[in-house]
Each structure stands twice: as C-alpha cells, then as structure tokens.
Amino acid sequence: MKNYYDILGVTKTASKEEIKKAFHKLAHKYHPDKKGGDEAKFKEVNEAYQTLSNDQKRQQYDAFGSAGPGAGFGGANGAGFDFSGFQNANGQGFEFDFGDIFSQFFGGAQGGGGRGRAKRGRDISVDIQISFADAVFGTTREMLINKVGVCDTCSGKGAKSGSKLKTCTTCNGKGQIQETRQSFLGTFSTARECPKCYGRGEVPEEVCSTCGGAGISKKSQSIKVVIPPGIDNGEMIRMSNQGEAVSGGVSGDLYVRIHVEASKIFKREGVNLIMELPVKLSDAILGAEYEVETLDGKLKTKIPAGISYGELLRVREKGIPGKTGRRGDLLMRVVIKTPSKLSKKAREAIERLKEEGI
16 A cells, blocks of 8 residues: 655645645656656656545545555554454355455445446646746636547447447446455455446447447547636646546546746746846936836836835736735836946046045
C-alpha cells in the first residue's frame, strides 16, 4: 500500500493548500513532456493528490490506508490478521471472497474493477502559453486534443441505433467474472471485469460500427479552457472528466499547465505589479506629470517635487486580481535619468545650484 503523504512529501496534518503546493512542485518536476521527466512518478504524484485533495477520499485513506506500504492487512500497531482460523471442520482451506472484505471496508468498492466501483479513465495533461496581460485579466482558449473519448455515434452505449440490450451471457448480467485461485492460505475467490460487456452486465444485440461495442473511440476533441484572472506561471487548471474515457466507467481529468510569457515592462510580486519609471533630473527636482503606459491603458501620474531615486509611486488597484477579486496595486519605481552631456547654459545653472548647496 502506497503512502501518499510520503509521495507528496507532506505530513498527515498538512492543509489542502500545502498539499496543492507540493503537488504542483512535483508535477512540474516529473512532467513527462519535460526533459528529465518521469511518467511513472508523475502518475504516482497525481494519484496521491487525487486522494488527499478530496476530503472524503482522504478520510477513507487515513482510516484504512495509513498503515503504509507493505503493511497488508496489518492493524494500527502492526499486528496482522491471523489467517490460521480460516479452516473448515475438516481442516481444509476455507473458501472466502476478498470482494466481501472490500465491501465491508469500502462500501462495496471492490478491487476487481467490476460493477461495485466505477472505473476511471486516464488523466492527461497539456501545456498552454499565454501572454502576461492574459494572465492578469484572464482569457479563454480553444484547443484540439487527441484522446480516447466517448463514441459520438452511440454516445458511449456501444449499441447500434435502435438496437436493444440483452443480458450478457458471459457474466450472466453481473458485470464481473469470478475466478478461483489456490494458495497456501486456502482457496480464494476474486472478481474481474467481464471482457464482453465491459462491466455493464448488458450487451447490445447489434454493436456500434464505430466503436465495436466498446462505447469509446480515439478522436480529436475541441476543448474550451477558461483561464481565471491572476493565474501565475506554472499553475495547473484541473478540468474534471475531460481526460480519457474508459468503457463502462467515468472519464479521467485533464490538467492544463499554464506558461506565462515574461513581460519586458512589468514584474509580478504577489498581487502587485512593479515597473520602472524613468524621470528626468529636472522633473525630479521641480515635479511634473507623466503619462504612463500600463496594462489598463495610458495613465497620468504626478511626480512630486524633490522625489528621490528608487522611490515608489503607488497606483491603487491596477495590479493582479487576488482570490477575493480585488486587484493589487501598480508600483512605479522612480529611476532618475542623469544627462551624459550638458550644454554650457545647463552646466552654469547646475553650478549655481551647487553654490547654493543643492
């Protein structure tokens, strides 16, 4: 059994935000499309996040899966179940169904992938590059993805239009096939998904000609991605059920990683934007009014007389939208331009200022 907390590198008391940050960091590190990425690790990290980010799944995992890898059926103090008592009156191995055990612990979710638990398709991930302005104000993107999706012809039913459904004769409508195995512990009965009906328990009298009855097919699909205002470089957007489909189950999720182009003018600091504002020496001394090009268009700002190099001029709510919807501020760092060449008249004027101790 995997220890999801160790996989993400967080403690059992970690908050949702800590779990999310750890996932983003590791997902970026192991992304298969990245040089040096590791697809197996990426899937493992994603699996851990899917469980720990969901309150119900996390509670269930903490209750039954916290014993850690390799603990098997061990209890909280390391004491395992004693299987020696599973014998009948003749001393032979007692036959029992692991599915019954899983039903007691997990409310009917069986490990055999049958009808007791909804199957889930594969998660997929894509990358999108957006401009700095789009990251600030948000945008919508359409993208074409090649994936296994629900068959358009039969809408996932696997049946030809107008065809009736009948009970699957392979599994007798149960959706799963029982298999019996022998071991030193005795005889075990396990269940696996029926390969004929894909766990549905029913098959069409006439199958869909497009998907052959599977209900899924490889296709290109256009997906609209809504990118919220204030998104940061490297963040991921999770789109539920937009991943790959699976026969007789639910689709996985689509993860969209956002890459924000760097701005030549602005730098991001939390919800604030910082830019440099070049100011002439005379305007810094006497004061002036400048017209500044911002992400919101042209903006007039006053330069107070006697301003110093490096001072910040703040413009309220012209920065990055925060989680509350309120925008941060635009901070303009004053850079006083010192002339490299002076006319005779300008030099004389500065000499007079020098004499006055300015």
